[in-house]
Amino acid sequence: MLKDFASPEVPEGLDLSAKIEEQQDRLFKNQMAIKEAGLPVMVMFEGWGAAGKGSIIGRVIKDIDPRFFRVTNMSKITEDDRRFPFLYRYMKVIPEGGKFAFYDSFWMEEVTDGFVRGDLKQEDYRARVRSINNAERSLMDNGYLVLKFFFQISKKEQKKRLKALDEDADTEWRVNDADWFQNKHYDEYLDVYDRYLEDTNGQAPWCIIDTDDKKWALLQVLTFINSGIDTALKNHGKAAPIRQNVYQLLPTPDLADIPLDKTISDEDYKEELKKLQKKLRELHYKLYRRRIPVIIAYEGWDAAGKGGNIKRIAAALDPRGFVVEPIASPEPHEKNRHFLWRFWTRLPRSGHFTIFDRTWYGRVMVERLEGFCSENDWQRAYNEINEFEKELTDWGAVVIKFWVQIDKDTQLERFTERQNTPEKQWKITDEDWRNREKWNLYEDAVNEMLKKTNTAFAPWHVLESNDKHYARIKALKIVISACEKAIEEADRKNK
Numbered sequence: 001m002l003k004d005f006a007s008p009e010v011p012e013g014l015d016l017s018a019k020i021e022e023q024q025d026r027l028f029k030n031q032m033a034i035k036e037a038g039l040p041v042m043v044m045f046e047g048w049g050a051a052g053k054g055s056i057i058g059r060v061i062k063d064i065d066p067r068f069f070r071v072t073n074m075s076k077i078t079e080d081d082r083r084f085p086f087l088y089r090y091m092k093v094i095p096e097g098g099k100f101a102f103y104d105s106f107w108m109e110e111v112t113d114g115f116v117r118g119d120l121k122q123e124d125y126r127a128r129v130r131s132i133n134n135a136e137r138s139l140m141d142n143g144y145l146v147l148k149f150f151f152q153i154s155k156k157e158q159k160k161r162l163k164a165l166d167e168d169a170d171t172e173w174r175v176n177d178a179d180w181f182q183n184k185h186y187d188e189y190l191d192v193y194d195r196y197l198e199d200t201n202g203q204a205p206w207c208i209i210d211t212d213d214k215k216w217a218l219l220q221v222l223t224f225i226n227s228g229i230d231t232a233l234k235n236h237g238k239a240a241p242i243r244q245n246v247y248q249l250l251p252t253p254d255l256a257d258i259p260l261d262k263t264i265s266d267e268d269y270k271e272e273l274k275k276l277q278k279k280l281r282e283l284h285y286k287l288y289r290r291r292i293p294v295i296i297a298y299e300g301w302d303a304a305g306k307g308g309n310i311k312r313i314a315a316a317l318d319p320r321g322f323v324v325e326p327i328a329s330p331e332p333h334e335k336n337r338h339f340l341w342r343f344w345t346r347l348p349r350s351g352h353f354t355i356f357d358r359t360w361y362g363r364v365m366v367e368r369l370e371g372f373c374s375e376n377d378w379q380r381a382y383n384e385i386n387e388f389e390k391e392l393t394d395w396g397a398v399v400i401k402f403w404v405q406i407d408k409d410t411q412l413e414r415f416t417e418r419q420n421t422p423e424k425q426w427k428i429t430d431e432d433w434r435n436r437e438k439w440n441l442y443e444d445a446v447n448e449m450l451k452k453t454n455t456a457f458a459p460w461h462v463l464e465s466n467d468k469h470y471a472r473i474k475a476l477k478i479v480i481s482a483c484e485k486a487i488e489e490a491d492r493k494n495k
Contacts, residue, residue, distance in 0.1 A: 001197040002152060002190060007210030008220075016215040023222035024063045030229045031064045031100065037236050038097035038336065040144050043225060044106040047151030048189075049179035050161035052211045053104050056151070059218050060225070061102065069100035075109060083291070083349035085395040086110075086128060087135055091344040094139065096336040107132050108150075108200070112192045113178070116185060127394060129199045134387050136204045141240035141380055142338045145232040146204040147225055150197060151211045155186040239376040243383040245452065247390065252454045254447050260407055260466040269469040276476040277316035283483045284317050284353070290490045291350035293397040294483065297359040299446075300404025302432045303414035305468040309404065310355055312472045313479060322353035327362065339363050339373075339381070340388055350396070359401075360385055364449045369441055382452040389458040398486045399458040400479055403450065404465045408439055 010016070034041055043060075045053040057071060072093050081089045087107070095101035111128045114120040120128065136146050153161070162179055165171040182189055197206050207224045211217045264272070287294060296313065298306045314324055325346050334342040340360055348354040363385070368378040392399050406414075415436070418428040435442065454460045461478050465471035 001201065001206065001208065002150075002194040005152060005208050005210075007152075007212070010213065010216050016219055020059075020215065020219050020222065023219060023226055026226045027060070027222060028063050028065075030226055030233075031068060033233055034100070034145075034229060035068055035098040037233055039229075039232055039236055040095045040097045040337070041100045041229065041232075042095065042103070042139070042144055042146050043100065044103045044108070044146070044148045045151065046105060046108045046149065047209075047211075048153050048158050049182050050158050050165060050175070051151035051153045052214060052217065053151055054174075055214065056211075056218055056221055057102055057104060060221060064100070068098065069102060070095065071102045071104065073104040074107075075105045077110060080349065083351075084347060085391055085397075087131055087391060088344060088347060091135070091338075091341060094144070094337055094341060096333060097143070098336070107135075108196060112189070112196050116188050116192050129196070131391060131394075132200055133202055136200070137202070137243075138340075138384050138387065139338060140203055141243075141384075142377075143236065144338070145228055147228050148200075148204055148206050149221060149224070150193070150206055150208045151217070152208055153211055155183060157212060158183050158186070239374070240380060242376070242379050245383050245386060247386050248456045249451070250454045250456060250459055252447075252451045252460065255403075255405060255443055255450075255462075258405060258462055258464065260405065260410075260464045262464045262470050263467040264470045264473060266469070269473060272473050273312065273476070276473065276480060277312070279480055280313070280316040280476060280483070281318070283480060283487070284321060286487050287483060288318075288321055288351040290487060291396075292483075292486050292490060293348045293350045293395070294353045294479075294486075295348065295392060295397050295399050296353065296355045296479065297361070297399070297401045298355070298357050298404065299359060299361050299365070299402070300463070300465070301406050301411055301442075302435060303411050303418070303427075304404035304406045305465045305471055306357060306404050308468055309402070309463065309465075309472050309475050310357055313476060314355060316476070317353055321351065322355065323348065324355045324357060327356060327358040339367075339377075340384065343388070347392070348397075360388065361449055361453075365442065365445050368445055369438060382449075385453055386455055386458075389453075389455065393457040396486075396490075398482050400482050401458060401460050402463050402475060402478075403446065403460055404463045404471060406465050408436075410466050411436065 033039075045057060047053060061069060061071065070093075074090065074093075077089075090107050093101065093103075107128075111120065111125065111132070115125045140146055162175050162183060166175045197208075200206070207220070209217045209220055298310060300306050310324060314322060323346075327342075330339075330342060343356075343360050346354060346356075363373065363381040364378050367373040368375075389399055415428055415432065418424040450460050461475075463471040463474055
């Protein structure tokens, strides 16, 4: 793309200043339109050092309302960033519906710079590109407008600008060793940039801008942004395609076919619990030293025993190294973003545990059955969830998913006990009784969820919890087995 790129010439007689002002006025009106429509807009500015990204962004935002946009520079990667998945720091800063987010560099810079410098191998580069394409597609399927600019300048022009900036006391801070390295290795970067633009020129196409003439460059940027918004507003709310699952799925029995008569004696329970918690505590320190993150996701029927199960696992962990995230209905700022945003922002850093008490699977259960999202939303979510979990396991996380299963009679017994026991009444709500009336609908939804998301890399484990003690011991054994396997694989790779 870059090697064949020829900048369009400025039309003869065009009054650039007047056209820029016209497009800036149009952008201000469009800002109000996206606010009304709840359309989130992401504008990514990528390109060569000294190509003028900062000055163009400054001119683009000059006349729009600063309450409804944010400019973020994503160039600097901290050590803490490196303890999370690649996409984490980018997904954290996606905008709410109705707002702009302008990015001075986004995920392109990290990937291309890492590839040129040899930090990323071919397979790593391909994996990152796949992650980016999936993320951009998922954002757009969930109603985001994603606009991408690449600012192009020649090697000679870049060197000239870097030198001018470096020689001015007021601007020398804007030039660093990475900029000079890029200019010195211009041809290598050109090859990688060209490849990257080709590889990611999908649902969100690139707009390449020659920045030799800064006014002409600004006009092109403003025009592209406004045209993108106009098109997005016309299409806003239209159903996105349902993507086919590309991952291997494991055979999954229906919940009704799972026997729930498994039990354990009180004596055996106490003995096993003590032994297994001690083992998990030892494994936690090994996981921490190897920087292996663990994500445990709990779903299940109301009163199935999720809380008690979580408590027994958490009791075995170092309190400095785990968090339990109880997931309730999304807050307004969460509802106004991609449905996975509130889970991206709750991930553990490497070496830590995060235990989710209810999860992203709410999309295909509660939100589906209660009408909190469209049918297209929850049908798309199976594939989006599989992609999310694949990102986590590719990062190196141990992902353990539990469905806590009980029968309808056991649930009624526990509901009645809670209602009749003063210190337990807080555990039972009118919503629990309403959900119980929809047991069959929920069971159908859960069966479909299990079948469509029971992947080889993040399989489901059903905990038979008519006997809570049995379910707790089974959960501990599964967690221990998964952690031991991850430690063995990490040690094998490091040999």
